[in-house]
Amino acid sequence: MAFLLVIGTRKGLFRAISDDRRGWEVSGPLRLDSEDHINVAAVYAVGVNPHNRRILVGAESSHFGPSVWSSDDLGATWREPDAAPIAFPPDVEDSFARVWQFAFGDEPDTVYAGVEPHALFRSADGGESFELVRALWDHPHRANWFPGAGGAAIHTVLPGRVRAAETDPLAMTVAMSTGGVYQTRDDGRTWSPANRGITTTFLPEETPEYGQCVHKVAVAADGGFYAQNHHGVYRSADPASGWESIAEGLPSDFGFALVAHPHAPGTALNFPVVSEAVHLPPGNRLQVHRTDDGGATWRPVNGGLPADPYFGIVLRDGACTDGADVPGFYFGTRSGDVYVTTDDDAEWRQVAAHLPDVLCVRAIEV
Amino acid sequence: MTVTVFLPQVLRVESSGAARIDIPLGGADGTARLRDVLDELALRHPRLDRRLRDERGRLRRYVNVFVDDDECRAVSGLDTPVREGAEIRVLPSVAGG
Numbered sequence: 293m294a295f296l297l298v299i300g301t302r303k304g305l306f307r308a309i310s311d312d313r314r315g316w317e318v319s320g321p322l323r324l325d326s327e328d329h330i331n332v333a334a335v336y337a338v339g340v341n342p343h344n345r346r347i348l349v350g351a352e353s354s355h356f357g358p359s360v361w362s363s364d365d366l367g368a369t370w371r372e373p374d375a376a377p378i379a380f381p382p383d384v385e386d387s388f389a390r391v392w393q394f395a396f397g398d399e400p401d402t403v404y405a406g407v408e409p410h411a412l413f414r415s416a417d418g419g420e421s422f423e424l425v426r427a428l429w430d431h432p433h434r435a436n437w438f439p440g441a442g443g444a445a446i447h448t449v450l451p452g453r454v455r456a457a458e459t460d461p462l463a464m465t466v467a468m469s470t471g472g473v474y475q476t477r478d479d480g481r482t483w484s485p486a487n488r489g490i491t492t493t494f495l496p497e498e499t500p501e502y503g504q505c506v507h508k509v510a511v512a513a514d515g516g517f518y519a520q521n522h523h524g525v526y527r528s529a530d531p532a533s534g535w536e537s538i539a540e541g542l543p544s545d546f547g548f549a550l551v552a553h554p555h556a557p558g559t560a561l562n563f564p565v566v567s568e569a570v571h572l573p574p575g576n577r578l579q580v581h582r583t584d585d586g587g588a589t590w591r592p593v594n595g596g597l598p599a600d601p602y603f604g605i606v607l608r609d610g611a612c613t614d615g616a617d618v619p620g621f622y623f624g625t626r627s628g629d630v631y632v633t634t635d636d637d638a639e640w641r642q643v644a645a646h647l648p649d650v651l652c653v654r655a656i657e658v
Numbered sequence: 659m660t661v662t663v664f665l666p667q668v669l670r671v672e673s674s675g676a677a678r679i680d681i682p683l684g685g686a687d688g689t690a691r692l693r694d695v696l697d698e699l700a701l702r703h704p705r706l707d708r709r710l711r712d713e714r715g716r717l718r719r720y721v722n723v724f725v726d727d728d729e730c731r732a733v734s735g736l737d738t739p740v741r742e743g744a745e746i747r748v749l750p751s752v753a754g755g
Contacts, residue, residue, distance in 0.1 A: 325671065326671045327668055327669075327671045328668075329668050353709075354720060354753070355709075355718065355720040355721060355750045355751070355753075356669075356709035356710070356718060356721070356750075357708060357709060357712065357718050359708065372705065374704050374705055375704060376704075376708050376713060379713035380713055380714075385714070386714075387712035387713050387714045387716065388712070388713060
């Protein structure tokens with residue numbers, strides 16, 4: 293048994309492997325391509341297919357654009373399809389800018405990609421080629437979806453989930469900045485907003501039907517949802533019915549990342565940021581907060597983290613769990629530090645330091 | 659007519675190592691455009707094409723293409739005429755890194 297941690301940064305992809313999740317062998321930037329300009333491209337999305345361990349990477353060269361690379365040997369070798377894996381159809385004026393999220397369906401070859409500009413693509417061949425989910429692209433709300441500070445993207449894709457205690461292969465929840473949460477129950481043919489109770493600070497209406505800048509949604513072990521909003525932290529058993537605030541007790545209700553425990557429904561980790569105007573950790577102190585009661589209370593879990601002033605925050609896909617029986621939790625910061633803890637360990641332990649700024653992490657037991 | 663495309667080192671992995679590629683074009687001299695050259699190049703090297711252009715056929719922001727001595731954006735963009743024997747140089751812009 294071993295654990296694989298894939299780390300996407302502003303300057304390439306890194307990999308860490310461990311037998312015990314305490315000592316890590318870190319390598320990178322990995323060679324996606326024989327040209328260095330690709331190997332130091334910004335990696336905004338990584339995904340590890342739980343069915344076959346294929347790694348997908350969405351990377352973007354500042355000069356030569358975005359693409360998708362895959363590895364079937366845990367990152368030792370990589371390939372890029374000749375044909376563009378993701379491209380908008382000819383009648384769409386926009387062009388593909390960046391993958392923000394990979395997600396995997398029940399079928400081993402079904403892969404979803406949330407991308408910039410706001411769009412969802414679906415692959416039926418394991419990520420070799422993707423097709424635009426047309427109904428969401430054609431949604432009448434699109435004209436009112438605007439870019440957040442990071443861009444205009446679908447950044448959260450949750451196949452099979454629309455409410456607690458219910459899985460449905462025809463259902464899906466996505467989240468976008470801006471736009472908010474949308475859900476389908478008919479395999480993507482129709483989409484409805486599910487933002488009731490989530491607030492905005494940048495629209496005339498405080499709680500509109502849609503248009504929120506939801507930063508990340510995570511599925512709890514019971515199928516419920518946690519959401520980190522652009523100011524606001526929420527939970528919901530049924531997003532179509534509404535969300536309730538669980539921000540009380542956190543040092544800030546702003547942030548990007550949020551991770552749900554894979555087995556304990558009431559447990560989640562939050563990575564607070566000062567505010568929409570100040571993207572720094574509160575008090576200039578790297579910190580993580582944990583709830584074990586569904587957000588009723590929060591407590592800091594900072595053992596092992598630096599006590600000195602710290603200025604790097606955790607971005608929306610900069611934290612994850614490996615989903616193991618005793619789960620590991622991971623996060624990386626914009627200062628290039630990566631930490632891990634396990635559910636039976638009171639300390640965070642450093643996996644890597646001084647990497648380029650971390651954009652995303654994904655971990656899996658292999 | 660035939661034109662020659664010159665590629666920078668960083669893109670030659672997409673052209674099987676070729677630094678220059680001769681591109682034959684149909685039609686009479688004076689009727690071809692830069693777009694025709696890149697379309698023909700795309701048929702031979704599709705991954706090279708998407709390093710240069712997005713799926714709408716637009717040149718990427720930090721890719722510069724010189725037709726003889728003129729950067730194409732200073733002429734007519736992808737509609738810049740190309741002459742028989744034109745030398746077309748693809749260069750990454752000074753930005754990025």
